[in-house]
Every structure is written in C-alpha cells, then in structure tokens.
Amino acid sequence: MSKLGRPINCVGVDTCQRLLIEARRSFAADGFDATTNKKLAQSVGITTAAIYHYFPSKIEMYVAVFTDVQDLVCKTIENAISKDADFSENISKTVDALAALTVREPAVVAFVMSVSSEAHRHPEVKKAVLPLSGRIGRILLDVCEKAVSRGEVSEQISAQSLEDMLTVVLSGLGRFNMVYKDARRTKELVNSMKLLLTGAAFRVSTSV
Template identity: 35%
Template sequence: MSGRVGRPRDGDSAETRRRILDAARASFAKDGYRATTNRKIADEAGITSGAIYHYVESKAELYAAVYCDTIDALYTEFERIAAAESTLLRQYSAVLQRACELQMHDPSITGFIVAVAQETQRHPDLLERLAPQRGRHARFFSGLVADAADRGELAPDIDRRALADLLGAVLTGLARMAAAAGDPQRYTAAVEVLERFLDGSLLTPSA
C-alpha cells in the first residue's frame, strides 16, 4: 500500500552482525555508551537503526554483546602471553607490550575495555547484563599475583589485591592516556619508560 518499505536485496546475517558489533565497539570506545546512538552504529554498519533489533534486544544488550565478544578475545590472548613468561615482572611487561601492539592495530579494543568499569558504574543496567562475564579482568591480574606469590616472588606481607589493582590501574591508565592523546605512540613510549623504571635504568644512581 505504501511505497518503498520492506527488505532490500541480499543480506548476509553473520556478516551484518559482525559489522554491527565492530561499529558498536568503535563508537562505544570513542564516544561512550550514552553518546553512541543506534543511528551512528547503523550508519557505520550500513543498515538502518531499527535493523539492530534483529540482532540484539536493546542498546544495553548490544553493549553486553560487544563486551563478551571483546573481553574473551583480549584476556585469552593475555593469558597466553603471560603463560610464556616465568616472573611477574616479565609477564606484566609482555602484557603491556601486547596491549601496545593491539592499541596500534585497533584502538577500539583497549579503548572499549578500559572504559567498561566507568560505564557500568554510570549505567547500572549495564552492570546486570555484564555480571556473568564480569570479573575476567580482575581475575587475570589476581591470577598473575597469586602465581607470583606461590613462586615466592613477593614479599610475604604484600596486600595482593592492592598489587593486582595497581597492575590493572597502570595498564588502564596508560591505555587511556594514549587514547586521550589520540596517539598510540605515546603509549609505547610511556611503556618503555616504565620498563626502565623496573630495570633500574631510569634514575641516575645518585638519586
């Protein structure tokens, strides 16, 4: 009865879903959850905004889908990386390095992840949906610390949670700094300085 409504030609479902998730991650990372509109995501993915609802039930669910999609890939990779090293410092160093490479390759991955904590705090409805998958981040660093403690690397009176918090916060802080600067090189450079901190070659002996 009306004019040009309905499905157009073609449509590869799996590929469209991929495009939606990718566009969503990019926008969530860059603009944040609130400022990301369905419209923007849809435009980027080459569909109309209503079509998103064929793949997810709501914007919050979309965020959760991106989260699942991303967190798993990232920490699986980090765990693989860490397993190849034998001391906490070397493991952390390797992780920082890998994060650095990722940031150069696709800033939206780290950009999305480092913002998750804030977004969930600001939008409680996200928290509920992420709950099942939450803790992966904390668990990773807790695991590193626990293993180091088991290997006797740490002073026995160390507050382990605090150490895990520290490691996570430094990684996050650096990633954010680089994102804010809009220049992944800054991350690389800062990590290099951090490495020199750790190996003692940053400060002059007298200091």
C-alpha cells in the same frame, strides 16, 4: 504503501558482524549514550529498525560487544603469560602484548577501559555486565599471587594490592593512548612503564 518492506536487491553480507565492530568502536570512542542507533545504523548502512533484528535492545548489544572484547583481552594476556617465567618477565610481556593490541585494535582496549564507568552510569549495563566481568582481574591476580609466594615483591605489598597496581597502570596506559593519539609518545611511555614495573626506573633505589 508500495514502498514499505524490504527494498529489492539489498545484499547485507555479515551485517551482524559489522554492527558489532562498529558498536565496539563507537561505545569505546563516544560512550554508551552518545552511541545512538541512528549513527550506528548509518555507519553500517542499514536503518535503525534493522538493528533490532540482531539485538533486542541497545543494552543487549552492549553486552554482546563486551563478551567479544573480554574474550579477546583475556586471550591476549593469557598468551603473554608463562608459568615458567618470573613476574618481571610476565609483566613485561603482558604490557607489550596489550600495547600491541592497543595499536592493532584501539577500540578493544578503549572499550574495556570504559566498561566500569558505563556500568556505574547505567544500572542496566551494570546488571547485565557484572556477572560476566572479573575474568581479566582473576588472571592478573593469579600472576600476582605467584609472584608474592615466590618472594619476588616487597613484603609490604599484598597480592591483591599488586594486582590493583597492575590494573591501574595497564588501564592507565590504554586510557593514555586513547586520549593522546601519539604513537611515538605512547611507545616511549610503554617502555618507561616496563622499567618502572620491573624495578629499574630510578637510580635512587640503587644509590641509597
């Protein structure tokens, strides 16, 4: 009876922020299901019940993390892109910026990567996240459309397909970094990718 309620002398600075950060990390690393309230609470130093003071449900917490992260990634890409630069340069800088973000905040990129799978696995996540998602794709599509209209890519490739290619490669990079946590190997791969995407990877193309 007397031991119930809030314990005396408990500080709890910025619990909400710490919760969001830890949730991001865990959702990214372990997935939605394996991220249990218990582990989360323990990491942050509170009880599971306290989580519900900040988020009405696990799903809502996921959405909050998603919104945060999407913002960060969008800003990162937008800062890397310049209206005056050509496609090759924009891509190069985007890859660099995302690679840097991956190093600084691995959880951010890994989280973004995992969203589509989680959305597919959990209908409720899908329903909550779908209306918010798509921002990143739209930014990339803009770049691709400009590249196509400027005649910077082969006529065989549509803007949509070009954007799909970018998505595949960029998300692949993030995924790669997540799986093999080998900074040096990832860096080398990033460079190779930049060469590939800017068209200087293969001698064949020039020799033929």
